[in-house]
Amino acid sequence: MFSKVLIANRGEIAVRVIRACRELAISSVAVYSELDRDALHVRLADEAYALGGQTAAESYLNTGAILDAIERSRAEAVHPGYGFFSENADFARSITERGVTFIGPPPEAIEVMGDKISARLAAERVGVSGVPGTTDLIEDPQQVRDFGAEYGYPVAIKAAYGGGGRGMKVVADADSVEAALESARREAAAYFGRDECYLEKYLTRPRHVEIQVLADTHGNCVYVGDRDCSAQRRHQKLIEEAPAPGIPAEIRKAMGEAAVSVAAGCNYVSAGTVEFLYEADRYYYLEMNTRLQVEHPVTEMVSGLDLVEQQLRIAAGEELAFGQDDIELSGHAIECRLNAEDPAGGRFLPSPGKISKLHSPGGFGTRWDGGYETDDEVSQYYDNLVGKLVVWGHDRDAAIRRMIRALEETDIQGISTTIPADLAVLRHPDFASVQHSTKWVEEVLDLSDATSEPASPPTDEDGKDLERRDVDVEVNGKRYTVSVWVPRQVPASTGGPTGAVRRPRRGSSTGTSAAISGSGTVTVPMQGTIVKLLVAEGDSVEAGEAVCVLEAMKMENNINAEVAGTVKEIKVSAGDSVGSGDVVCVIE
Numbered sequence: 224m225f226s227k228v229l230i231a232n233r234g235e236i237a238v239r240v241i242r243a244c245r246e247l248a249i250s251s252v253a254v255y256s257e258l259d260r261d262a263l264h265v266r267l268a269d270e271a272y273a274l275g276g277q278t279a280a281e282s283y284l285n286t287g288a289i290l291d292a293i294e295r296s297r298a299e300a301v302h303p304g305y306g307f308f309s310e311n312a313d314f315a316r317s318i319t320e321r322g323v324t325f326i327g328p329p330p331e332a333i334e335v336m337g338d339k340i341s342a343r344l345a346a347e348r349v350g351v352s353g354v355p356g357t358t359d360l361i362e363d364p365q366q367v368r369d370f371g372a373e374y375g376y377p378v379a380i381k382a383a384y385g386g387g388g389r390g391m392k393v394v395a396d397a398d399s400v401e402a403a404l405e406s407a408r409r410e411a412a413a414y415f416g417r418d419e420c421y422l423e424k425y426l427t428r429p430r431h432v433e434i435q436v437l438a439d440t441h442g443n444c445v446y447v448g449d450r451d452c453s454a455q456r457r458h459q460k461l462i463e464e465a466p467a468p469g470i471p472a473e474i475r476k477a478m479g480e481a482a483v484s485v486a487a488g489c490n491y492v493s494a495g496t497v498e499f500l501y502e503a504d505r506y507y508y509l510e511m512n513t514r515l516q517v518e519h520p521v522t523e524m525v526s527g528l529d530l531v532e533q534q535l536r537i538a539a540g541e542e543l544a545f546g547q548d549d550i551e552l553s554g555h556a557i558e559c560r561l562n563a564e565d566p567a568g569g570r571f572l573p574s575p576g577k578i579s580k581l582h583s584p585g586g587f588g589t590r591w592d593g594g595y596e597t598d599d600e601v602s603q604y605y606d607n608l609v610g611k612l613v614v615w616g617h618d619r620d621a622a623i624r625r626m627i628r629a630l631e632e633t634d635i636q637g638i639s640t641t642i643p644a645d646l647a648v649l650r651h652p653d654f655a656s657v658q659h660s661t662k663w664v665e666e667v668l669d670l671s672d673a674t675s676e677p678a679s680p681p682t683d684e685d686g687k688d689l690e691r692r693d694v695d696v697e698v699n700g701k702r703y704t705v706s707v708w709v710p711r712q713v714p715a716s717t718g719g720p721t722g723a724v725r726r727p728r729r730g731s732s733t734g735t736s737a738a739i740s741g742s743g744t745v746t747v748p749m750q751g752t753i754v755k756l757l758v759a760e761g762d763s764v765e766a767g768e769a770v771c772v773l774e775a776m777k778m779e780n781n782i783n784a785e786v787a788g789t790v791k792e793i794k795v796s797a798g799d800s801v802g803s804g805d806v807v808c809v810i811e
């Protein structure tokens with residue numbers, strides 16, 4: 224086994240890996256950006272090295288800086304976590320060339336699965352089929368119309384080098400083909416640097432079911448059950464569970480065996496996930512994720528296996544200590560992702576900032592995988608996952624009840640979180656009866672009452688920040704909790720790491736000002752990038768007409784004019800990075 228491992232990541236997954244290392248007596252090495260100098264993963268690791276920089280590109284994606292940290296720390300292996308370098312074959316090769324082990328699959332497997340067409344072909348070769356579609360690149364919009372005429376609409380246009388929902392466009396009819404293809408290509412080029420697209424029949428109400436696999440370097444490969452991740456919005460998962468409920472045992476077994484065939488077929492090693500869409504008692508291979516996933520804990524809770532420990536053992540060359548028949552699943556596990564976002568009636572607005580209080584729940588069957596503690600800051604520059612709440616119950620109903628209890632016990636202040644949305648899902652009869660699909664949160668769930676504490680603290684009449692204090696009082700022998708708003712406590716020492724990096728506060732992210740006031744000043748509701756301007760100065764626009772396309776939260780969003788009029792002034796151009804409240808244009 225390794226004696227020292229570097230974790231090329233941050234947040235809860237870095238913490239998760241550090242914990243596994245400690246249990247195996249492996250020394251852990253953290254790396255950190257300027258903003259993360261004092262972050263939880265840095266505090267918990269045995270050693271930590273600065274990468275410099277603030278944005279992900281300057282820090283956790285800076286190959287040179289990470290290679291330096293590897294060399295200085297003399298780490299023998301690197302765990303990439305998820306995101307960042309986890310599915311980057313070049314990074315895996317560049318550390319392997321230096322004699323350092325990549326805790327993950329071989330670069331060749333990453334490459335096969337990174338290209339969605341070759342991933343489809345790899346599955347077809349071992350007899351596992353995907354949704355009806357083509358493995359040819361789209362050269363001409365006419366191909367899409369021909370496919371639609373033959374298989375019927377809707378049709379999905381997908382980025383060949385895409386993933387996570389980016390670059391996928393659904394085409395409702397022949398008239399929408401050209402615009403959808405253009406948008407798919409633009410998204411694909413912006414994200415993946417390549418705009419090749421292919422076609423599939425679009426399934427309208429599928430569930431997202433995925434299979435966890437483990438493969439060692441001795442040719443053994445097993446599946447560790449399935450997970451359902453259908454409760455998601457805009458390709459961001461909200462809630463995951465294991466096992467996938469309501470699927471006949473023989474279908475689950477067939478999917479597990481199909482997943483092992485796909486993994487073995489590409490000489491896979493380490494933990495991986497094979498994704499399927501499941502609709503009307505049929506399953507269709509979608510893609511394979513060649514990394515440890517965010518939702519891996521639900522599989523751990525029902526299998527008793529520590530997947531990070533298994534990754535470390537596999538990377539060290541050990542043989543799996545169990546076979547398929549030794550894997551027994553028991554009970555039901557649910558995970559809720561707690562993101563620093565205000566559900567805001569379904570808009571899910573980012574809510575970065577300082578966490579003034581973080582109390583995680585405890586109790587039987589309750590696990591908290593967090594990346595932050597009280598007084599830590601959630602930066603706008605990184606993924607805003609604060610932590611994951613995971614529960615186990617003897618069956619699904621017990622797990623749902625336990626999760627509701629645990630969420631109600633969680634107390635996070637200073638930032639908004641997705642807890643109200645999680646509760647809305649868990650309390651819904653459609654979720655209880657497994658009537659939901661991947662479109663359900665967006666199309667059926669009513670989130671109009673789901674909102675969380677404001678991102679910006681309330682202020683008094685002088686504009687000073689106030690914070691909520693809950694005070695316990697006793698009235699006639701009965702205990703009450705009374706909330707009072709008092710001036711925010713300013714720490715005695717100024718400056719220091721946290722003080723130095725605190726960003727200036729922009730307008731409240733909860734008040735989509737233009738949307739509420741119907742003003743002529745069109746602003747963006749969240750941080751993102753302007754992809755395209757749809758109007759020019761002097762153009763007349765209708766109320767509700769889109770003025771620009773904003774890429775935010777991994778999706779293209781239209782930003783609409785609230786009032787009709789003439790575009791007087793445009794304040795942004797394509798390619799600009801914008802923040803919540805920034806003005807796009809003024810309409811008079």
Ligand code: MV4
Nearest residue numbers: 354379386387388423424425426431455458661
């Ligand atoms: C689909 C689909 C329906 N039909 N493909 C979205 C992310 C990307 N990995 C594949 N995705 C989908 N592909 C066909 N032919 C529906 C989705 C999809 C989805 C898939 C998994 C989890 C959540 C999803 C949410 C919306 C759409």
